């Protein structure tokens with residue numbers, strides 16, 4: 365049985381619900397205005413140890429979504445070592461914008477190694493990418509595109525999407541100004557770690573680190589590392605609105621991650637379990653050993669071992 369809710373918006377999402385008593389699936393088209401809620405106020409409480417990222421994301425995403433006439437799409441480039449929360453932050457953004465979160469048909473994830481793995485198919489990938497971006501933004505102007513493993517992406521693919529990141533009023537009849545592009549990469553992780561370590565060695569609180577302390581070095585390392593932004597004029601043309609650093613996570617942040625994960629899984633948060641999980645991880649660099657090498661990445665599967 366199908367029902368269709370027709371609304372003024374062209375952004376509709378197909379939702380399947382189960383009707384228990386009749387034992388059939390009923391289907392509804394729900395209106396999804398691509399602006400469900402942009403209440404990112406709790407970002408800082410969910411994203412641990414990332415005061416810069418939480419602040420920038422909260423302000424830019426909320427501001428962008430409340431602007432009905434943005435001059436260009438929102439383009440954020442998230443940088444940091446593994447397990448520091450870049451994908452998690454992208455997920456939080458999606459969950460705060462679309463009713464279906466990452467499962468929304470308006471959220472499109474491209475992972476370099478998965479979607480663009482064969483160098484010989486680059487021309488096909490370019491054509492597909494152009495087509496997908498155009499089709500999806502035509503369908504929903506508030507679409508979100510997430511490019512994971514940016515540092516492993518062929519730079520010519522990035523150049524392909526350049527026109528969509530600019531402030532053209534429209535390209536072939538489509539305006540891309542309300543779309544969101546998010547790039548994720550490990551590029552710049554070493555610089556971020558060094559700066560955070562310097563603060564620690566000087567006895568300064570990491571919360572004193574400012575976006576300005578890292579943003580320039582991030583854009584330079586992004587452009588100088590082969591792959592992704594390499595030799596791309598995306599940076600010269602100022603198409604990326606913010607390069608956002610994700611700081612390496614310390615023991616206390618891993619403990620927070622474990623407690624949050626236990627809660628999310630319906631388990632009683634247990635500080636002893638969190639302490640054991642956090643202590644068993646490898647910490648770097650030598651000799652300080654204050655940053656978790658896997659960040660919070662491997663904790664989920666470890667929790668059950670220690671319960």
Ligand SMILES: Nc1ncnc2c1ncn2[C@@H]1O[C@H](COP(=O)(O)OP(=O)(O)OP(=O)(O)O)[C@@H](O)[C@H]1O
Pocket residue numbers: 410411412413414444445446447448449450451452453549550610621659660661
């Ligand atoms: N700063 C954080 N705050 C809260 N949870 C975190 C944080 N960092 C990581 N996590 C947890 O660890 C999991 C893995 O992190 P995530 O995938 O976001 O790392 P990443 O930075 O994208 O790593 P990679 O560079 O390897 O892709 C997340 O799903 C989340 O549960």
